[in-house]
Amino acid sequence: MAELFELTLGGLSVGMIYAAIALSLVLIWRATRILNYAQGGLAMFTTYLAFTVITHTGSYWAGFVVTLVAGLLLGGLIERVVIRPVENKPPLNAIIVTIGLLIFLEGLAGVIYGGQYRSFPAAFSIDGLHVGSLALGISANDVFVAAAVLVAALLLAGLFQYTSVGLRLRAAAFSPPVARLLGVRVGRMLTLGWALAGLIGALAGVLVSPSTFLYPNSMDSVFVLGFTAAVIGGLDSPAGAVAGGLILGVALSYVGGYLGSDVVPLFGLAALVVVLMIRPEGLFSAAAARQV
């Protein structure tokens, strides 16, 4: 019973990371109908930037802020430079371009920082928390991870729901021609959408790296599980992305705890295939017929 409790809390904490990646994918999908395979690579690269800043200044929070700003800028830059030309092309072109970006970022990180595993500092203590004599299975840092993603998600929801920029973002995603007629600068809104996704992805990278170590491919498995979470929730639904991340995090935590950590990636694959077979539009997304 105590073990189940520990695994659940630990799973929720990891699930928040998947939720953050899933959220960034959903933001981009809603804005441009493109799935950004470079999202994990981008998060890995911004985390390396944080690593550089932290080793030079000695301050975790300086690195944290630099990462978020870098994610924002790089996300916007990528949309403007390489995504804009493929936005109205067949989906295959966008897939290949983002895969190219992913492998470029991984190669670049390898050239600059080398391929070795580096330990990345955590914001808070990673010692397990206790209530009385009961071990909770999570640390102060895990609580920070969950809180940070939750705050980011709520801020994002507030931005979309209650601000004028949010209204324009939604309009541009809903119907670009109509939004354009109403005076919305659709191109800028798409760039902003990618920039916000870059920020969320960078946040996920900096939060997950203390537990995965940092190396050029460190985000590959986190990314594919984030993608799985986004598919579980439905690529159209931000709330679904968070829920999908939490469901996947807890499920994988049980699998890892009871069956061994080797089978976790395979179980992730199985989960993705099952969801795609049974409910390809996701659990939380309104069903939509495929366009022909």
Added chain:
Amino acid sequence: MTLLRHLAAAIVVALVLVLLTVRLDAFRDYQMAEVACYVVAVAGLTALVGLSGQISLGHGAFMAIGAYSAALLLLHLHWPLPAVLAAAAVITAASGAVVGVAAARLRGPYLAGATLLLAVALPSLALSDPSLFGGDQGLSVVTSTPAFLGPTFPPTRWQAWLTCGCALITLVLLANLARSRVGRSWRAAGDDEVAAALAGLNVARLRVLAFVVSAACAGLAGALLAITTSIVSPGAFTITLSVALLTGAVLGGLGSLAGAVWGSLVLVLVPTYVMDVAASHGLSSSAGSNIPVAAYGVVLVVVMLLFPDGIQGGLVRLYRPVAARVPAWRGLARRKTTGPATAPAPQPRASASEHQEEGSI
């Protein structure tokens, strides 16, 4: 007629390659074998992506299945080489059928994501049973040159012959398939699924068949690569390999078998060259080995944005005005213009604005 032409071309190329292997030193022979392995895999992938319009980021995983099958058959059952290669292709084709059945229901980004997950997850399977798969170290693959070539025959030359022979057979078979009813149906289904279905084609079956053929090629390529490098280990079949194969296909020109050869040449020769240059400039080996990876990325993005037809498309464009001036070549030039390269179709299959209207806010 087409079959004869392809066979004649293959025989001429085979003769040239045999002469080449005799002239080149052992290292170049080894590189040639490596290029041939990539040609087999990239040709299968380019047929899948360029003709049937499905994407796979998991072909590295299919190569791993072929390589491990070959290694296990050689190690435990001591099968003869042709049987091992055939078995590796068949086993991988079977796994391709499984993936293909799942893939036939998936589109664009979902399919790419699912196959990407396959590429990430499969190497962990090799680690799960170290006694069978050898864990991180992998398995060593021992083959010997056949007796009739004599005891002093250089093994790299034999490997170059073996791999180039398999590559030529694969290319001839794929070229004929692409020209056949199946190839035309793939193109039709890849260009416009609904129109193809209305014309009476069984789109789902065609998509699965494309995955099976493509996986068989990847499996054969994996087995050949295992024999060439004499080792199989999980580290050789990462996502980087899957992306490298895609880079080769895109760079050569999607859907073009000649393009697969150009792409494979680049995949093998450029990294070696870059690492030599990096080493001579005093860069660390880790930096040197990562430069080609970064270069794959740049190539994918630049080719996709600026030259969607790839190298073969560029060659055809150069060749067409020349051919048009020589009366005897005109027929050839015309035939070339109707060539494949379906992926970068000028008309988007579904424009972004159409899609976005279904978005729920």
